[in-house]
Amino acid sequence: MNEIPIAATGLLRSFCEAAMLHPVDFHLARRLSQLCGESDPEVQLALALATRELRLGSVCLDLDTAATDLTPDSDSDDGSVEPAAPLAWPDPERWLSSVAASPAVAQPGGDSRPFRLDGSLLYLDRYWRQERRLADQLDHRTGLAPLGDRRTAPQPLPGLDADPQQDEAVLAALNLPTTVITGGPGTGKTTIVARILAALADESPRVALAAPTGRAAGQLESSVGQLLPGSEFRGQTLHRLLGARPRSHHVDYGPNNPLPYDVVVVDETSMVSLELMADLLSAIGDETRLILLGDPHQLRSVEAGAVLADIERAGLLREPGARVVRLRRNRRSNLEIGALAEAVLAGDASAALDHLDSLESLNFVAFSGAGDPWALPSLADDALAAAAEVQSHALRGDGVAANRALRRHRILAGHREGPYGVGHWGASVRRGIAQKLDGYGHDTHPYPGQPLLILANSDLFSNGDTAVVVREGTRLTAHVDSGSGPRLIDPALLDDATDLHAMTIHKSQGSQFSAVSVVLPPQGSPLLTRELLYTAVTRARDKVTIYGTREAFADAVATPVRRASGL
Numbered sequence: 001m002n003e004i005p006i007a008a009t010g011l012l013r014s015f016c017e018a019a020m021l022h023p024v025d026f027h028l029a030r031r032l033s034q035l036c037g038e039s040d041p042e043v044q045l046a047l048a049l050a051t052r053e054l055r056l057g058s059v060c061l062d063l064d065t066a067a068t069d070l071t072p073d074s075d076s077d078d079g080s081v082e083p084a085a086p087l088a089w090p091d092p093e094r095w096l097s098s099v100a101a102s103p104a105v106a107q108p109g110g111d112s113r114p115f116r117l118d119g120s121l122l123y124l125d126r127y128w129r130q131e132r133r134l135a136d137q138l139d140h141r142t143g144l145a146p147l148g149d150r151r152t153a154p155q156p157l158p159g160l161d162a163d164p165q166q167d168e169a170v171l172a173a174l175n176l177p178t179t180v181i182t183g184g185p186g187t188g189k190t191t192i193v194a195r196i197l198a199a200l201a202d203e204s205p206r207v208a209l210a211a212p213t214g215r216a217a218g219q220l221e222s223s224v225g226q227l228l229p230g231s232e233f234r235g236q237t238l239h240r241l242l243g244a245r246p247r248s249h250h251v252d253y254g255p256n257n258p259l260p261y262d263v264v265v266v267d268e269t270s271m272v273s274l275e276l277m278a279d280l281l282s283a284i285g286d287e288t289r290l291i292l293l294g295d296p297h298q299l300r301s302v303e304a305g306a307v308l309a310d311i312e313r314a315g316l317l318r319e320p321g322a323r324v325v326r327l328r329r330n331r332r333s334n335l336e337i338g339a340l341a342e343a344v345l346a347g348d349a350s351a352a353l354d355h356l357d358s359l360e361s362l363n364f365v366a367f368s369g370a371g372d373p374w375a376l377p378s379l380a381d382d383a384l385a386a387a388a389e390v391q392s393h394a395l396r397g398d399g400v401a402a403n404r405a406l407r408r409h410r411i412l413a414g415h416r417e418g419p420y421g422v423g424h425w426g427a428s429v430r431r432g433i434a435q436k437l438d439g440y441g442h443d444t445h446p447y448p449g450q451p452l453l454i455l456a457n458s459d460l461f462s463n464g465d466t467a468v469v470v471r472e473g474t475r476l477t478a479h480v481d482s483g484s485g486p487r488l489i490d491p492a493l494l495d496d497a498t499d500l501h502a503m504t505i506h507k508s509q510g511s512q513f514s515a516v517s518v519v520l521p522p523q524g525s526p527l528l529t530r531e532l533l534y535t536a537v538t539r540a541r542d543k544v545t546i547y548g549t550r551e552a553f554a555d556a557v558a559t560p561v562r563r564a565s566g567l
């Protein structure tokens with residue numbers, strides 16, 4: 001049952017009861033309405049829904065389509081689904097004009113008020129300003145003159161094949177102030193960055209490598225370092241690059257103090273929020289090459305905005321100053337997984353299910369939420385084989401090999417709790433493995449072969465890094481598989497680590513595994529989206545097994561994440 005604020009009555013109460021509004025949406029809208037003297041329940045509803053949309057990752061609420069687009073926002077993380085109640089949506093025309101006339105709402109050219117209405121889009125004013133700022137910056141970068149006039153791309157790095165799409169991306173980045181290179185995992189984005197930096201080496205450019213998370217920044221640094229031995233490019237988080245202060249909206253770099261680099265490369269751009277993207281673009285000088293890498297189809301930033309997807313979809317960066325190049329050839333995963341990912345992206349559930357039924361490396365296993373996951377033979381086989389290999393390396397003290405074995409198989413789930421959640425599946429698999437492997441699975445004490453997921457940042461590791469506990473002589477050591485190479489830590493110091501027999505699909509972004517077992521959320525779960533499914537299946541290189549119902553699978557394929565924005 002949803003929590004209903006006591007103060008909620010009438011129209012707003014019915015929306016709270018239907019899980020369309022969370023108490024925080026209600027309270028914020030009520031407070032702002034009181035401050036501005038707004039008493040119309042329909043306008044208050046619009047304000048509450050606009051704050052709800054922001055909380056769920058959209059930048060604004062579209063009043064024209066809200067009644068058809070918005071779905072209940074289940075508070076639970078166990079996949080349980082509340083029955084939908086019929087709702088009395090305001091008449092759209094009347095709604096729009098009463099919102100426009102509200103003292104809480106400003107028009108685009110108007111004074112400052114908590115909300116702003118732009119066409120049928122209702123924003124919290126701050127986000128409207130950020131979006132305008134970003135749109136202006138994108139426009140500005142589009143209008144810049146090219147920085148070079150190379151006609152042909154430089155040679156591929158030694159040992160790599162010629163690839164026309166990669167050539168196009170390299171050439172764009174060498175000539176233009178702004179290049180966006182999009183593509184799924186393994187399409188060569190990092191390889192291209194190394195090739196660009198190699199081609200610019202004669203100019204000794206000042207280079208910044210950045211990403212939204214410490215882990216992704218470390219991975220970029222280490223991949224580029226491997227491709228360009230002897231180079232000393234350091235990766236850093238975007239927050240650090242921009243000189244952002246914790247718990248404040250201040251950043252050190254901006255239009256009057258641009259970043260002191262000739263080339264700025266940002267990886268995992270799909271995870272960058274609207275605000276951070278606006279800050280980044282404001283801080284890039286006209287002479288600096290900006291190279292944005294990412295996969296717009298994977299899960300987006302947890303904060304508001306899906307900027308990379310908006311840029312690609314709406315053609316917001318164009319010549320003469322900018323170019324978007326999409327890479328399609330995945331060189332890491334097998335072709336069958338590529339075909340499944342394409343069918344998911346195309347919204348073609350029947351083709352995707354056909355692939356799962358007919359292709360050798362793809363499997364669909366019926367699971368409807370009942371019973372112990374360990375009883376599913378395919379799951380037990382995959383998990384046990386990988387755990388046995390991890391354990392044998394861990395007992396021999398080989399942390400590198402143990403971490404490699406840990407990447408052989410991963411269970412990925414949308415939910416954390418409940419019968420479809422990471423907790424339930426992870427615990428079941430750990431118990432099952434412990435019955436088969438001596439010395440395995442004592443949850444409260446470290447044991448050789450114990451897989452861990454780190455949930456904190458430090459100098460030695462980043463949130464999202466994984467580790468394996470390894471025996472070294474008489475001691476146990478956690479070998480952290482950080483993006484930038486192995487780190488050894490006393491397991492007792494890893495307070496913020498959790499058991500890793502399963503992980504959320506969200507946390508798996510940026511990693512790949514030989515085989516993945518994907519636990520689908522149940523039908524009706526708000527997490528059941530195309531992006532979630534695409535992200536999960538593209539984590540695999542060699543084998544994908546989906547656990548769930550066909551109906552849930554088809555729903556996921558048919559449901560792209562809805563993120564409203566004015567971009």
Ligand SMILES: Nc1ncnc2c1ncn2[C@@H]1O[C@H](COP(=O)(O)OP(=O)(O)OP(=O)(O)O)[C@@H](O)[C@H]1O
Binds near residue numbers: 160
């Ligand atoms: N032109 C090429 N010829 C041969 N192999 C290539 C080529 N481009 C990339 N590869 C190989 O494909 C694999 C994936 O490349 P890369 O890591 O650059 O992709 P990516 O898009 O950055 O992937 P991710 O986002 O998952 O890190 C690497 O093993 C790389 O060596």
